[in-house]
Amino acid sequence: MEADSVRINELVRYLKDGIVNTDVNDSVEYESHEPSDDDECQPTSDCYTTDSSSQDSSIYESDVPFDLSEWLIIDSRSNRRRSPLILEFLRLLLEKPRYSSYASYTNSSLGIFQIYKPNEVATLWARVRSRQSSRVMSYDKFARAIRHYYQYSAMIKTNSRYTFQFGTVTSGIEDRNNHIS
DNA sequence: CACCCGGAAGATCA
């Protein structure tokens, strides 16, 4: 619990700042460049059988061209590129017009947004994360990760389907972690 | 029904 909130605090600063410059277009190249051995092709997590039972389109994920680099965050502490935390992922997703069919704000000033393609978003999350797992990332698990943030008020429950709200994190969590010194 | 909720425990990565 309090273990979580330590790291959350950094996240909070990111969220509070608004959107971090995700522009990797410039020359933000640090000498610690990754060898990029297995950056894009995961044998297991990459192939998803299109269970087109719920979606109208049988084509999944080829919808929008995937570019991992646009999802990476430059960690302010280590100056290294890393995959985003889930809330960072959400912010990134929402700010990309190309993904407006996946999810978008229904009230941007309040930070309320809706996911239109839960399966695609979950799949995208798994790709962005490029984490080792033999299991498929489902919307259910994706949503569970978001729910963890309710306890920190980093996210707020809504009563609507596929709808979440970014919380007013700046008031709840910082107090807890002012003892960093 | 498909989602939403949140506990509990396991997994992954820095």
Next chain:
DNA sequence: ATGATCTTCCGGGT
């Protein structure tokens, strides 16, 4: 080895 951040599974509720 340890902590942060999920991931996985699940029973109960809407």
